Amino acid sequence: MGRVPEVAVVGAGIVGLCTAYALAERGTRARVYESGVPGHGQSSGQSRIFRHAHDDARLVEFTRQGRAIWEEWADRLGTELISPDGVVALGDPVPGRLRILREAGGIPARTVDSAELHTHMPLLADYSGPAMLDENGGAIRTRAAIERLTDALGDAVVTDEVISLHPTGHGTVEVLSAAGRQEYATAVVCAGLSSARLARNVGLSLPVRPAAHVRLTFRVRGAPPERVACLQDSSGDFGEVGVYAAPYPGNSRYAVGLSETVEVREDGSFADPDALVALNDRARAYVSRALPGLDPEPVEYLHCWVTRLPWSEDGMAVWEAEKIFFTAGHNLFKQAPRLGRALAGAAMSEGLEENLRPSAALGRPS
Numbered sequence: 001m002g003r004v005p006e007v008a009v010v011g012a013g014i015v016g017l018c019t020a021y022a023l024a025e026r027g028t029r030a031r032v033y034e035s036g037v038p039g040h041g042q043s044s045g046q047s048r049i050f051r052h053a054h055d056d057a058r059l060v061e062f063t064r065q066g067r068a069i070w071e072e073w074a075d076r077l078g079t080e081l082i083s084p085d086g087v088v089a090l091g092d093p094v095p096g097r098l099r100i101l102r103e104a105g106g107i108p109a110r111t112v113d114s115a116e117l118h119t120h121m122p123l124l125a126d127y128s129g130p131a132m133l134d135e136n137g138g139a140i141r142t143r144a145a146i147e148r149l150t151d152a153l154g155d156a157v158v159t160d161e162v163i164s165l166h167p168t169g170h171g172t173v174e175v176l177s178a179a180g181r182q183e184y185a186t187a188v189v190c191a192g193l194s195s196a197r198l199a200r201n202v203g204l205s206l207p208v209r210p211a212a213h214v215r216l217t218f219r220v221r222g223a224p225p226e227r228v229a230c231l232q233d234s235s236g237d238f239g240e241v242g243v244y245a246a247p248y249p250g251n252s253r254y255a256v257g258l259s260e261t262v263e264v265r266e267d268g269s270f271a272d273p274d275a276l277v278a279l280n281d282r283a284r285a286y287v288s289r290a291l292p293g294l295d296p297e298p299v300e301y302l303h304c305w306v307t308r309l310p311w312s313e314d315g316m317a318v319w320e321a322e323k324i325f326f327t328a329g330h331n332l333f334k335q336a337p338r339l340g341r342a343l344a345g346a347a348m349s350e351g352l353e354e355n356l357r358p359s360a361a362l363g364r365p366s
């Protein structure tokens with residue numbers, strides 16, 4: 001048997017994989033426990049949006065730093081991880097978001113008129129309201145990221161379910177899993193929906209609000225456009241005020257979701273079981289109105305849990321209990337490499353970044 005790794009990472013979603021990869025960059029070995037298949041949880045499916053625009057200037061800066069890490073890792077892993085086609089945002093929030101981006105500095109973003117909008121977003125119906133382009137945003141190549149990171153970590157990723165973990169009382173952490181019992185110097189829990197349950201075992205109450213979410217994928221009509229941006233539509237011009245959408249690799253498919261989600265009870269059951277279907281129908285109706293470049297018959301549905309924190313749609317935080325770190329938040333795909341490096345630092349006893357402490361409420365509108 002080889003030497004036992006120093007750090008246990010629970011969950012091989014994008015956050016756990018990035019944390020283990022960031023530890024490996026620094027020569028620290030981790031074991032990543034995954035009860036299913038890497039990337040099958042909230043990180044599942046093709047494409048996520050990488051956007052810099054957030055309502056909290058601290059989160060904009062965090063995201064800016066994260067963009068550079070994605071670039072660095074794409075070079076090292078030998079694959080494109082974010083498309084070069086930008087993110088287009090529509091609606092009244094545009095001037096405020098642009099102001100925050102300009103104040104942050106170093107993030108190329110600007111308004112675009114309806115003619116230019118069409119070149120970046122050829123699938124969109126005519127639109128003449130406020131619009132901006134986040135030039136360094138783009139579609140995250142989610143499958144490539146999950147696969148390359150999993151490959152790079154090799155046998156550090158194990159198929160095993162963590163049942164519980166706790167401080168031993170002598171400065172280490174014990175992990176009880178389906179397949180055994182193991183002691184580590186520290187542990188980082190990136191277990192998505194299960195993080196709150198595991199945290200409760202060590203007396204922490206994470207204020208996570210689980211909800212159900214749906215995203216539909218549509219075929220692009222005709223030949224795929226050479227370039228197509230991601231879309232964040234808050235305009236209401238096409239009947240919805242919270243829509244996000246992103247192309248698949250190759251641009252022949254485009255995924256569209258409403259940011260609205262369906263609340264669930266603590267045991268995961270729905271108060272209104274029809275609500276998810278209603279969201280599906282609204283997303284389809286939106287596509288018929290707003291995106292004539294798409295065939296309005298969906299070719300794929302992605303139903304998934306999301307775990308929001310109460311202070312913001314984009315909120316994230318890390319809770320700490322005697323060398324065990326628990327992550328929670330939503331819209332974390334884009335943040336994962338930067339968050340992974342922060343978690344790696346914390347696991348290596350460098351202290352948790354102040355902005356990531358729950359009291360900082362990272363993501364709360366500034």
Ligand SMILES: Cc1cc2nc3c(=O)[nH]c(=O)nc-3n(C[C@H](O)[C@H](O)[C@H](O)COP(=O)(O)OP(=O)(O)OC[C@H]3O[C@@H](n4cnc5c(N)ncnc54)[C@H](O)[C@@H]3O)c2cc1C
Pocket residue numbers: 010011012013014015016033034035036037038039040041042043044047048049050160161162163190191192193194195213214215244257302304305306329330331332333334335
């Ligand atoms: C439809 C949709 C669209 C989204 N759009 C965006 C977007 O555009 N941009 C963006 O940045 N983010 C977006 N997000 C959010 C983003 O995908 C998630 O925040 C992110 O993937 C969460 O990653 P994670 O690693 O924290 O969790 P997960 O991917 O859920 O990973 C947790 C892993 O832990 C494992 N696990 C759980 N419990 C245990 C246990 N006890 N033992 C072992 N393993 C365990 C699970 O099997 C799972 O694989 C979207 C999410 C969805 C669902």
